[in-house]
Amino acid sequence: MGKLEDGAGAQASKIWDRWIEADGDIAAATTWERKVRPGVSVQDVEDALASVALEDGVKQVGVLPLSEELRARTGQPQRFLKVYSYCSPEIARKMVDFSPHMAAYLPCRITLLEKEDGLWLYTLNMDMLIHMGRKLPPDLRESALKMRATIDKMLERGARGEF
Numbered sequence: 001m002g003k004l005e006d007g008a009g010a011q012a013s014k015i016w017d018r019w020i021e022a023d024g025d026i027a028a029a030t031t032w033e034r035k036v037r038p039g040v041s042v043q044d045v046e047d048a049l050a051s052v053a054l055e056d057g058v059k060q061v062g063v064l065p066l067s068e069e070l071r072a073r074t075g076q077p078q079r080f081l082k083v084y085s086y087c088s089p090e091i092a093r094k095m096v097d098f099s100p101h102m103a104a105y106l107p108c109r110i111t112l113l114e115k116e117d118g119l120w121l122y123t124l125n126m127d128m129l130i131h132m133g134r135k136l137p138p139d140l141r142e143s144a145l146k147m148r149a150t151i152d153k154m155l156e157r158g159a160r161g162e163f
Contacts, residue, residue: 003134011132015125030128032152034159036112036119042080044161045112045119049154051163053086056150061087061107067114080114086154091143098140105129108151110158121155 005011015029022028036045053060062085067078087107095102111122126148130136136144157163 034121034155040161045158047163048157052154058086061085083111094140
């Protein structure tokens with residue numbers, strides 16, 4: 001237990017509580033979500049994500065336009081579903097050097113999807129990675145917290161369409 005981050009138990013408890021509240025849906029327990037404000041368009045969200053990435057020096061490394069692909073395959077209209085991937089190569093390298101298993105979480109992804117009640121943004125709960133595991137070296141912890149702040153800012157500004 002001494003090798004874990006301070007507050008790891010409290011973070012695990014939060015994940016546990018979300019897991020129970022979500023009727024055992026582990027994805028719901030381990031992600032963050034934001035409802036996009038009514039009137040904010042897909043383009044507004046995309047512009048906001050790009051703006052934050054530029055401000056914080058994070059590179060967009062991929063886009064998966066899944067609803068477009070499904071529409072092309074089926075010929076049927078699809079609700080919007082697109083995955084945006086972002087990365088800081090320096091932080092990624094540090095994380096993988098610390099734990100090769102962190103490679104499975106790379107790059108950071110934000111998904112924009114259309115549900116019956118509007119657009120939503122989803123991403124991995126980074127607090128789980130930062131606060132629930134082994135103690136990070138101070139420089140890596142600082143870098144991870146910086147990336148966490150960037151992803152959180154992307155969710156917040158994306159949900160409001162602020163760029």
